Amino acid sequence: MNKNPHIEAVTLRLNQFLEVKGYRRTQERYTILEEIYAKNDHHHFDASELRETLIQKGFHLSMATVYNTLELFVEAGLIKKHQFGGQAASHYERTVGSGQHDHILCLDCGFVKEFCDPRIHTIEKTVSDWFSTDIAYHSLVLYGHCTEELCKNRITKNVN
Ligand SMILES: [Zn+2]
Ligand SMILES: [Zn+2]
Missing domain, CATH: 1.10.10.10 (Winged helix-like DNA-binding domain superfamily/Winged helix DNA-binding domain)
Known part of the structure; x- marks a missing residue:
């Protein structure tokens, strides 16, 4: 190990x-x-x-x-x-x-990918100021239907 x-x-x-x-x-x-x-x-x-x-x-x-x-x-x-x-x-x-990142999830195959967009950090800082609150953490998941061939459910749909 x-x-x-x-x-x-x-x-x-x-x-x-x-x-x-x-x-x-x-x-x-x-x-x-x-x-x-x-x-x-x-x-x-x-x-x-x-x-x-x-x-x-x-x-x-x-x-x-x-x-x-x-x-x-x-x-x-x-x-x-x-x-x-x-x-x-x-x-x-x-x-x-593991660094600062958020997630995007395919609702069909359940595949989870990570992305990092610095604008989210900017939003955190802005909202932190608005509400005079120290942001400890955030949770952001985007849900969708992936368009890649490897999507398991998409492959099944194509067969039917
Ligand atoms: Zn992650
Ligand atoms: Zn998928």
Whole structure:
């Protein structure tokens, strides 16, 4: 496993968070954090996917443990939670080292792509001034129908 350059920073952040909150430093919390930060920068995953990977590596954690740990990491600002579409399970991605970006989702095949538009940052600053509020984070997902051939549902439609 390649060591992620951010692993030390995020481990430190988790240490501090657990200490401030008075939570225990369980080994599984660190195992899960390392697994999340071992992935490439722009990886979106859900809880069961993450659990599968951990099981393959010999860490048999319950679904409840994985969910609880993910919620804890969201609270600690170590990961972000996304709700891509109504029925879909919550997806997560790392915050440190993944850069500022937003998402666009195909309603047919569910493919999620990332984009970065600096104008969104400008909007944040403007609205922040209007309401005298420090913006902590934002959530923006654009939904559409992709026009690419690789859209699974589009291919099905063409066959019919
Ligand atoms: Zn993303
Ligand atoms: Zn599509």
